[in-house]
Amino acid sequence: MYAYADKTLTCADCGQEFAFTGTEQQFYADRQFSEPRRCPSCRAARKAARGDSGGGFGGGRSSSGPREMFSATCSSCGRTAEVPFRPTGSKPVYCSDCFSARR
Ligand SMILES: [Zn+2]
Ligand SMILES: [Zn+2]
Structure with a gap:
């Protein structure tokens, strides 16, 4: 057909x-x-x-990867913290330990 x-x-x-x-x-x-x-x-x-990926044949892969993480310095303990938002510098950033300790 x-x-x-x-x-x-x-x-x-x-x-x-x-x-x-x-x-x-x-x-x-x-x-x-x-x-x-x-x-x-x-x-x-x-x-x-x-170095082009995507397009053409064999596609169909969804490109929704893991959430982008940014490295920042924890405002409390000074360790490197991974945060799911882009640190602006105007707000304090806490690592997960300090973040949960503050709650
Ligand atoms: Zn050829
Ligand atoms: Zn910390």
């Missing part, structure tokens, strides 16, 4: 022919991408060279 027939494209980098399958064409059409000009291995190589 694919609306697209497989075709063979020529890589602009290495000149090798590679398959642009109907499924991929559907994927590209859905996202209004233009046809790939490079074979998958050249695309991967370029991606790696750019």
